[in-house]
Amino acid sequence: MEALGTARVALVVAFTLLGLFFTFVSMTGVLRLPDVYSRAHTASQADTLGAGFGLAAVALTIGWEAAGIKSVLLLFFIFVTNPTAAHAIARAAFEEGTVPWTEGDERR
Amino acid sequence: MTGALALATGSLTPASPVVAQVTAVEASLLAFVVLTALATALARDVLAAVIVFGAYSLGMAALYTFYRAPDVALTEAAISAGVTTVLLLLTLAKTTRIDHDSVFESVNLPAASAAGFLFAGLLLTMGDIPAIGSPDAPVWSNPDVTQWYLTETYAQTHVENTVMAVLAAFRGFDTFGEAIVVFAGGIAALIVLHREVFA
Amino acid sequence: MSVVDAALVAGYTVGDFLLLAAAGFTVLAIGMLYRAVKGPTMQDRVLAVNVLGTNTVVILAILSAALSEPTFLDIALVYALLNFLMAIAISKFTVERGGVL
Structure with missing residues (x-):
């Protein structure tokens, strides 16, 4: 039982750190990438993974309770909606006539 | 060193003496x-200001949550991020939006410094406000008042919820005045729009 | 004993660690704010605020775990819904002016 508790604490810490890392990656991408399409790509992938790890840590911390199950549902909701929103935004950019960045262009 | 560590993590118990630390x-x-x-405040483009204001309400909701006021946080989330943003977007959709070259509004330095001095003056009064969870806060130093409301509310007003009783019964005239302000605002909007009803 | 109160290092509990992590997420959110302010296109701003919103949902969830207040998760849930709605509403707005909602 004691070993199980230690493993759970270790997993919580590891998931939180992974979540922080992937959110950092997504922040770097949103700040550094050259145009809205490439930024939408980090926002939908790295950020969803970061949020997923963060919420997984929360679910592990709370455990088998209604709130823990709620945080798992929240995780799935984020997994579905985050890429959808990024897609809608990229599509809006395309319909407004934003030309995708290619090598050699000026960074925007 | 201990101080720095306490500053970094703070305390989780409201009764602890370090709660005043940030x-x-x-x-x-x-x-x-x-x-x-x-x-x-400084964004030149109105739509940008609306969008950044949405981010502001995100921060406020998290802050309210941290101060354990989930009801206020929920209201902030629903009203500020939801209703206000949609209302402002609808308004923008019905009007025209001007494209700007610069991202930020230019700041009038004398006006900004005047506002800064006013802010500093108001900040001086902060010292008199009790710290969060402080035992000297009026709600703790005058337990008789709190207890009076908790024990006497039902006998006096026949309202079961004490908060509601304070808002609508004990401070009834105050709330009535607030309602008058809201209705006056609505009537003023109708007069400005040359309309008789909101439709 | 819940996981939040479990000792981690040097007298600090998992709850303290989660609070620090929430602070870390907030610092990252401040970084993302740069893109929300600078733009240059409207979609860049919406994207930045969407990422910020996801970040805030995580912050709210971590706060609810760290403070042992499971009801706070409801706020995170409401925010996740609103965040998605806002991204869709604004991206629809910028495409067809006047055709919001």
């Missing part, structure tokens, strides 16, 4: 809120 979460949330508020 924790890392608090500090970063406050910085976020101040930055978003500044960006909202």
Whole structure:
């Protein structure tokens, strides 16, 4: 039982750190990438993974309770909606006539 | 060293004497809120201001949650991020939006410094406000008042919820005045729009 | 004993660690704010605020775990819904002016 508790604490810490890392990656991408399409790509992938790890840590911390199950549902909701929103935004950019960045262009 | 560590993590118990210290979460949330508020005020483009204001309400909701006021946080989320943003977007959709070259509004330095001095003056009164969870706060130093409301409310007003009783019965005239202000605002809007009803 | 109160290092509990992590997420959110302010296109701003919103949902969830207040998760849930709605509403707005909602 004691070993199980230690493993759970270790997993919580590891998931939180992974979540922080992937959110950092997504922040770097949103700040550094050259145009809205490439930024939408980090926002939908790295950020969803970061949020997923963060919420997984929360679910592990709370455990088998209604709130823990709620945080798992929240995780799935984020997994579905985050890429959808990024897609809608990229599509809006395309319909407004934003030309995708290619090598050699000026960074925007 | 201990002080720095306490500053970084803070205390989780309301009764602890270090609650007055600013924790890392608090500090970063406050910085976020101040930055978003500044960006909202200074943004040249109206739609950009609306969008950044949405981010501001995100920070406020997290801050309210940290201060354990989930009801206020929920209201902030629903009203500020939801209703206000949609209302402002609808308004923008019905009007025209001008494209700007610069991102930020230019700041009038004398006006900004006057506002800064006013802010500093108001900040002086902060010392008199009791710290969060402080045992000297009126709600703790005058337990008789709190107890009076809790024990006497039902006998006096026949309202079961004490908060509702204070708002609508004990402070009835106050709330009535607030309602008058809201209705006056609505009537003023109708007069300005040359309309007789909202339709 | 819940996980939040479990000792981690040097007298600090998992709850303290989670609070620090929430502060870390907030610092990252401040970084993302730069893109929300600078733009240059409207979609860049919406994207930045969407990422910020996801970040805030995580912050709210971590706060609810760290403070042992499971009801706070409801706020995170409401925010996740609103965040998605806002991204869709604004991206629809910028495409067809006047055709919001």
